[in-house]
Amino acid sequence: MKTYFLSIIILLLAACQNNTKPAEKVAIQDVHSYANPQEAVVKHLDLDIHVNFEEKILEGWANISISHAEDAKHIILDTKHLSILKVEISDGEGKKSQAHFTLGKEDAILGTPLNVDILPSTQKVHIQYATSSEADALQWLSPAQTAGKQHPVLLTQSQAINARTWVPIQDGPGIRFTYSAKVSVPKELIALMSAENPTTKNAEGIYNFRMSQPIPAYLLALAVGDYQFLPISGRVGVYAEPIMLEKCANELAETEKMVVLAESMYGKYAWERYDVIVLPPSFPFGGMENPRLTFATPTIIVGDKSLVSLIAHELAHSWSGNLVTNATWDDFWLNEGFTVYVEMRIMEALKGHNYSEMLTTLSRQELDLALSDLKETPDDTHLKLNLKGRNPDDGVTDIAYVKGYYFLRLLEETVGRDKWDPFLKAYFTENAFKSMTTELFLERLNTLLSAEQAQKVNINEWVYGAGLPQNCPIPNSPYFGKVESALSVYFTDEKNVIITEKWSTHEWLHFLRSLPTNIDASKMARLDADFHFTQSQNPEIQCVWYELSLRYKYTAAYNAVDVFLNSVGRRKFLLPLYKEMMKTPEGTAMAKRIYAKARAGYHPISYQSVDDILSGKE
Ligand code: BES
Numbered sequence: 001m002k003t004y005f006l007s008i009i010i011l012l013l014a015a016c017q018n019n020t021k022p023a024e025k026v027a028i029q030d031v032h033s034y035a036n037p038q039e040a041v042v043k044h045l046d047l048d049i050h051v052n053f054e055e056k057i058l059e060g061w062a063n064i065s066i067s068h069a070e071d072a073k074h075i076i077l078d079t080k081h082l083s084i085l086k087v088e089i090s091d092g093e094g095k096k097s098q099a100h101f102t103l104g105k106e107d108a109i110l111g112t113p114l115n116v117d118i119l120p121s122t123q124k125v126h127i128q129y130a131t132s133s134e135a136d137a138l139q140w141l142s143p144a145q146t147a148g149k150q151h152p153v154l155l156t157q158s159q160a161i162n163a164r165t166w167v168p169i170q171d172g173p174g175i176r177f178t179y180s181a182k183v184s185v186p187k188e189l190i191a192l193m194s195a196e197n198p199t200t201k202n203a204e205g206i207y208n209f210r211m212s213q214p215i216p217a218y219l220l221a222l223a224v225g226d227y228q229f230l231p232i233s234g235r236v237g238v239y240a241e242p243i244m245l246e247k248c249a250n251e252l253a254e255t256e257k258m259v260v261l262a263e264s265m266y267g268k269y270a271w272e273r274y275d276v277i278v279l280p281p282s283f284p285f286g287g288m289e290n291p292r293l294t295f296a297t298p299t300i301i302v303g304d305k306s307l308v309s310l311i312a313h314e315l316a317h318s319w320s321g322n323l324v325t326n327a328t329w330d331d332f333w334l335n336e337g338f339t340v341y342v343e344m345r346i347m348e349a350l351k352g353h354n355y356s357e358m359l360t361t362l363s364r365q366e367l368d369l370a371l372s373d374l375k376e377t378p379d380d381t382h383l384k385l386n387l388k389g390r391n392p393d394d395g396v397t398d399i400a401y402v403k404g405y406y407f408l409r410l411l412e413e414t415v416g417r418d419k420w421d422p423f424l425k426a427y428f429t430e431n432a433f434k435s436m437t438t439e440l441f442l443e444r445l446n447t448l449l450s451a452e453q454a455q456k457v458n459i460n461e462w463v464y465g466a467g468l469p470q471n472c473p474i475p476n477s478p479y480f481g482k483v484e485s486a487l488s489v490y491f492t493d494e495k496n497v498i499i500t501e502k503w504s505t506h507e508w509l510h511f512l513r514s515l516p517t518n519i520d521a522s523k524m525a526r527l528d529a530d531f532h533f534t535q536s537q538n539p540e541i542q543c544v545w546y547e548l549s550l551r552y553k554y555t556a557a558y559n560a561v562d563v564f565l566n567s568v569g570r571r572k573f574l575l576p577l578y579k580e581m582m583k584t585p586e587g588t589a590m591a592k593r594i595y596a597k598a599r600a601g602y603h604p605i606s607y608q609s610v611d612d613i614l615s616g617k618e
């Protein structure tokens with residue numbers, strides 16, 4: 001089986017689209033899937049599952065329509081920790097018969113290939129299966145872990161290679177299929193998917209879904225819980241638990257405007273509706289771009305709309321990622337770097353250049369931290385990665401996001417927006433519902449740049465080289481200039497007062513990140529007395545302030561750190577705080593004490609990372 005996987009060849013472009021003949025074949029290796037799409041490929045998934053909250057499993061059938069070469073002998077699907085109960089095949093007349101299948105050897109990262117024998121007449125493969133407690137994609141939340149405290153929640157997270165832990169499927173980003181689903185859930189809950197969604201509960205607890213645009217498996221998503229819907233515009237809306245629904249709708253009021261702005265720059269929104277579901281605080285990510293239904297952390301609901309660039313980001317994926325998709329996880333920067341670029345353009349159009357430059361400046365600070373973290377593994381700072389033998393999650397760093405962004409910004413600045421904007425729009429339009437490799441993008445880029453421009457940019461150094469090239473654009477944020485002046489006034493004399501009324505989250509983040517190095521607990525106390533950071537209810541500010549508090553032993557904030565780590569599960573906020581604590585023996589004791597209680601509330605994606613930090617692996 002291993003040799004099979006090593007020699008996988010994926011048919012891309014036309015070959016993987018619905019209703020097209022396998023004309024254009026580009027041989028691309030996806031080292032994170034066992035699938036054999038050159039022989040037999042998934043075209044449509046029809047899911048029929050029951051969500052069993054007692055046993056914390058999904059159980060039912062995956063009915064998969066396939067297209068295959070005439071002489072194809074089998075189809076290989078990805079699975080991980082699934083129990084495969086029965087496999088059948090059927091022909092064009094719908095005649096079912098028992099199928100012979102084998103499960104290969106389990107790989108700790110990739111899972112187990114499911115190899116099903118097929119006949120020349122086979123059109124569908126039917127798999128009866130159940131998930132297990134080890135399903136990385138599934139998060140089962142107790143009522144206590146929700147805002148309303150009454151009902152449990154189930155969430156899936158398929159990206160990067162976790163779809164295979166809840167559906168037997170060809171789980172590579174280069175393979176697209178449409179899907180339909182029938183999902184049965186406890187009557188008091190509603191089911192929502194990355195598909196056409198209901199807006200109200202029904203009495204039976206049975207929900208039918210349809211996703212008619214072809215998507216890769218990592219965009220399969222399901223959320224089950226006590227969710228209600230509020231429209232924001234005709235095609236935009238929000239799902240949240242009843243007690244926070246209105247607050248969420250207010251926070252996300254600008255979303256329709258974002259869609260309009262994005263469409264004006266990059267072409268028609270291809271997914272019909274754009275809804276957001278605001279999840280419990282233990283959601284490990286900020287957001288996930290599940291088509292038609294972005295999954296979002298509640299940590300952006302801070303009351304002043306200052307953190308909605310996260311929505312701009314997930315919305316941007318409707319073009320970069322969901323429409324034009326990275327062919328393999330080694331090309332991840334094509335998803336995230338492009339998305340950060342589009343996010344920044346949406347925010348610029350919405351709030352002005354000086355505003356978006358705050359965001360790009362903060363990202364640049366984060367990139368510098370990532371570069372220093374990755375000093376020992378310079379290959380991981382290439383845009384084009386080589387993740388063979390590793391978990392694709394290792395590639396989720398600010399290299400893909402922010403180095404990717406700055407590369408695209410350099411291209412924009414080199415050719416000018418009058419050329420760059422139409423180029424990018426055509427890139428999305430012409431490659432819609434297709435996969436993209438780094439090399440194909442660079443080929444396309446060649447048609448845009450003059451030889452002289454190409455040389456000046458130094459594409460190879462950016463894409464295949466380590467670190468950040470010298471010609472990286474430098475963001476300029478006048479608002480942050482004011483923050484820096486205020487900061488120096490503040491620390492010139494104990495009695496100096498500064499005016500900060502109009503500051504947004506971003507100014508405060510810059511303020512806190514730019515504090516002088518000679519801070520101590522007494523200076524922290526002065527800051528706290530003046531600006532009440534310890535009591536902040538803004539998780540972005542809380543995270544930075546608590547990190548500083550730990551570093552400078554400002555013990556007055558320690559209780560708040562404990563409370564924060566017990567109420568939020570977003571990995572971005574957990575990791576810096578646990579890492580900071582682990583730097584000293586007293587901090588280590590504190591980390592262990594807090595974690596003993598908090599771990600049970602975290603998502604596996606989060607607690608696996610925190611486990612590594614506490615056991616000294618990170
Ligand atoms: N698609 C990502 C999340 C992701 C990436 C999940 C790789 C699993 C594997 C999503 O679009 C994302 O980038 N989320 C960010 C927020 C964003 C504003 C940078 C996050 O969750 O922090």
Ligand code: ZN
Nearest residue numbers: 313317336339
């Ligand atoms: Zn993203």
